[in-house]
Amino acid sequence: MQHLEQAVQQRLSSEGIRLTRGRRATLQAIADADGPRTTAEIQADLSDTIPLSSLYRSLSVLAAAGVLSAQHDAEGIMRFELSEWLAGHHHHLVCMSCGTAVDIVPNTEQERAIEQLIEQMAVASGFAVTGHRFEIEGRCVSCR
Numbered sequence: 001m002q003h004l005e006q007a008v009q010q011r012l013s014s015e016g017i018r019l020t021r022g023r024r025a026t027l028q029a030i031a032d033a034d035g036p037r038t039t040a041e042i043q044a045d046l047s048d049t050i051p052l053s054s055l056y057r058s059l060s061v062l063a064a065a066g067v068l069s070a071q072h073d074a075e076g077i078m079r080f081e082l083s084e085w086l087a088g089h090h091h092h093l094v095c096m097s098c099g100t101a102v103d104i105v106p107n108t109e110q111e112r113a114i115e116q117l118i119e120q121m122a123v124a125s126g127f128a129v130t131g132h133r134f135e136i137e138g139r140c141v142s143c144r
Contacts, residue, residue: 004031007086008067015065022050026058027067035092035101036071036079071133073099091134097143104136 008027009019019027029045030037037045043055050058059080062068069083073094079101081087089111093102106114114134122129 004082004086008062011067012065017061017065020058022054023058023062025049026055026062030068030080030082033081035103036073036081037101038077038079038099042080073101075099091136093136093138093140095140095143096137097139100140100142101135102140 005019005024005027012019012023025046026042029042032045033041039052039055039059042059043052046055059068059070063070063080066083067086068080070078070080073079077099081103084090087103088105090103090105091114093104094100114132118129118132121127
């Protein structure tokens with residue numbers, strides 16, 4: 001966590017933003033998770049150590065600074081995770097029953113195949129690819 005906190009501290013400082021106790025706790029809760037989390041899940045992980053209004057502000061500030069990545073899931077619910085520059089490139093398995101999202105890291109061969117498929121589709125459409133996110137939807141072990 002120390003390396004992560006130092007990297008985040010540098011990023012925030014360059015933006016003129018302080019790494020407050022609440023932002024540090026929010027960052028820790030997200031870093032400890034095994035995939036993207038909703039605000040409610042993050043709040044539950046924090047055991048009410050920071051007020052919900054402060055959590056919303058922390059999430060907003062950290063996302064605006066590029067520390068967190070925020071995505072809407074298929075249901076339109078916002079989920080947060082560390083940005084790729086901190087967490088590394090990965091994809092997600094998303095349970096369509098309970099909403100659990102788990103990070104997966106494809107091996108080099110799998111990622112190359114994904115990139116080739118994306119490039120083929122992009123070229124056919126005249127689209128310039130700058131990155132990608134890949135989510136696999138299904139049912140987790142608990143919901144099956």
